[in-house]
Amino acid sequence: MQKGRGRTSRIRRRKLLRTSASGGGTGRGLMSKTSLREGQMIISLPESCLLTTDTVIQSYLGPYITKWMPPPSPLLALCTFLVSEKHAGDQSLWKPYLDILPKSYTCPVCLEPEVVDVLPQPLKAKAKEQRARVQEFFASSRDFFSFLQPLFVEAIDSIFSYSAFLWAWCTVNTRAVYLRPRWRECLSAEPDTCALAPYLDLLNHSPHIQVKAAFNKETGCYEIRAASRCRKHEQVFICYGPHDNQRLLLEYGFVSLHNPHACVYVSTEMLVKYLPQTDKQMNKKISILKDHGFIENLTFGWDGPSWRLLTALKLLCLETEKFMCWKRVLLGEVISDTNEKTSLDLAQKICNYFIEETSAVLQKVSDMKKEKVSLINQLILVETLWMEELKILQTSAEILNSLQTPFP
Numbered sequence: 001m002q003k004g005r006g007r008t009s010r011i012r013r014r015k016l017l018r019t020s021a022s023g024g025g026t027g028r029g030l031m032s033k034t035s036l037r038e039g040q041m042i043i044s045l046p047e048s049c050l051l052t053t054d055t056v057i058q059s060y061l062g063p064y065i066t067k068w069m070p071p072p073s074p075l076l077a078l079c080t081f082l083v084s085e086k087h088a089g090d091q092s093l094w095k096p097y098l099d100i101l102p103k104s105y106t107c108p109v110c111l112e113p114e115v116v117d118v119l120p121q122p123l124k125a126k127a128k129e130q131r132a133r134v135q136e137f138f139a140s141s142r143d144f145f146s147f148l149q150p151l152f153v154e155a156i157d158s159i160f161s162y163s164a165f166l167w168a169w170c171t172v173n174t175r176a177v178y179l180r181p182r183w184r185e186c187l188s189a190e191p192d193t194c195a196l197a198p199y200l201d202l203l204n205h206s207p208h209i210q211v212k213a214a215f216n217k218e219t220g221c222y223e224i225r226a227a228s229r230c231r232k233h234e235q236v237f238i239c240y241g242p243h244d245n246q247r248l249l250l251e252y253g254f255v256s257l258h259n260p261h262a263c264v265y266v267s268t269e270m271l272v273k274y275l276p277q278t279d280k281q282m283n284k285k286i287s288i289l290k291d292h293g294f295i296e297n298l299t300f301g302w303d304g305p306s307w308r309l310l311t312a313l314k315l316l317c318l319e320t321e322k323f324m325c326w327k328r329v330l331l332g333e334v335i336s337d338t339n340e341k342t343s344l345d346l347a348q349k350i351c352n353y354f355i356e357e358t359s360a361v362l363q364k365v366s367d368m369k370k371e372k373v374s375l376i377n378q379l380i381l382v383e384t385l386w387m388e389e390l391k392i393l394q395t396s397a398e399i400l401n402s403l404q405t406p407f408p
């Protein structure tokens with residue numbers, strides 16, 4: 001899709017993509033009307049069609065933003081513009097775009113607290129953090145909203161309500177594309193990297209796809225090129241990043257089935273849950289793990305326990321007389337058959353514990369679905385996440401079984 005070269009090329013371009021409502025649970029997406037070659041342009045959106053902080057500063061909000069001290073953040077400028085334009089309804093130049101934006105979102109900040117409570121632990125903590133951050137962001141922006149009152153006939157609180165603000169925040173968070181950082185004197189120093197890209201933001205995520213997406217300074221367009229072939233009448237996907245499912249749910253409000261990056265996180269408490277309390281070197285072992293960055297991002301994945309998880313377990317299982325070998329453990333060396341066997345046994349125990357815990361939560365979610373029908377969509381989302389985690393754990397348990405075979 002090169003830039004305009006007459007009517008024929010414009011018609012051809014118009015034919016390339018079509019909005020489609022997908023049955024695959026991805027919401028609306030874009031379908032290719034022709035087959036796409038590797039490297040072919042999928043979308044090229046001129047800068048003038050992007051909604052950036054420049055759009056906001058050049059609008060009726062500009063003088064208010066320039067006068068407000070301390071300067072509003074780029075994110076506040078974008079959210080304010082979205083709320084204000086949505087309120088303008090038919091009067092808004094952005095109405096065609098605003099009309100196709102989702103009416104509600106499923107990021108954890110929008111989930112009911114009882115649904116957040118049944119999220120996996122690491123995600124639950126991040127979801128609560130996200131909610132607190134957005135609430136604080138809203139509370140600290142209210143004086144700025146009041147300052148905008150002269151622009152509106154209605155009371156400012158009725159326009160810039162928490163629900164309107166939350167909608168705008170989720171719109172930016174789930175749909176913005178990345179632009180290289182720009183600096184504006186009238187905005188705070190936080191990185192100004194978000195742009196809303198109408199229609200381009202209808203592209204759904206697939207972890208299996210690679211695309212080239214970036215702003216092209218030479219053409220002045222935000223461009224997306226296919227990195228692999230796409231057949232005619234298939235949905236065109238892009239990849240939002242190599243994110244695991246907890247991150248996809250946190251940032252975008254969905255879970256990807258068969259996601260190769262999906263994993264189950266193992267906390268420090270779980271690491272030590274089955275270890276003998278009598279090990280006098282335990283505290284020392286844990287500080288070694290902390291000092292060498294082996295206490296976080298320990299996971300089970302589709303390939304079984306990660307190398308980092310197994311290494312951490314090997315160090316924790318190190319026999320007293322072999323303690324001085326700890327550096328070799330972190331380098332991946334085999335210290336003894338006993339150490340190999342006890343660490344695999346421990347991994348299996350942790351995995352089995354997770355399988356039981358996951359099955360119990362799935363039962364609880366299934367009961368909640370019957371009792372709280374109004375929360376059904378939120379609960380299905382959480383259930384999908386747990387079901388994917390269960391599949392990963394079951395696969396890991398099988399892999400661990402086969403790894404344990406050489407050690408009877």
Ligand SMILES: C[S@@+](CC[C@H](N)C(=O)[O-])C[C@H]1O[C@@H](n2cnc3c(N)ncnc32)[C@H](O)[C@@H]1O
Pocket residue numbers: 025026027028029100101102174175201202203204205206252253254255256
């Ligand atoms: C940039 S928008 C894509 C267009 C969106 N489907 C729509 O109807 O407007 C990103 C949102 O699409 C949805 N989405 C994207 N990829 C998905 C996928 N693989 N599975 C489920 N939902 C997906 C999520 O709600 C996400 O927050």
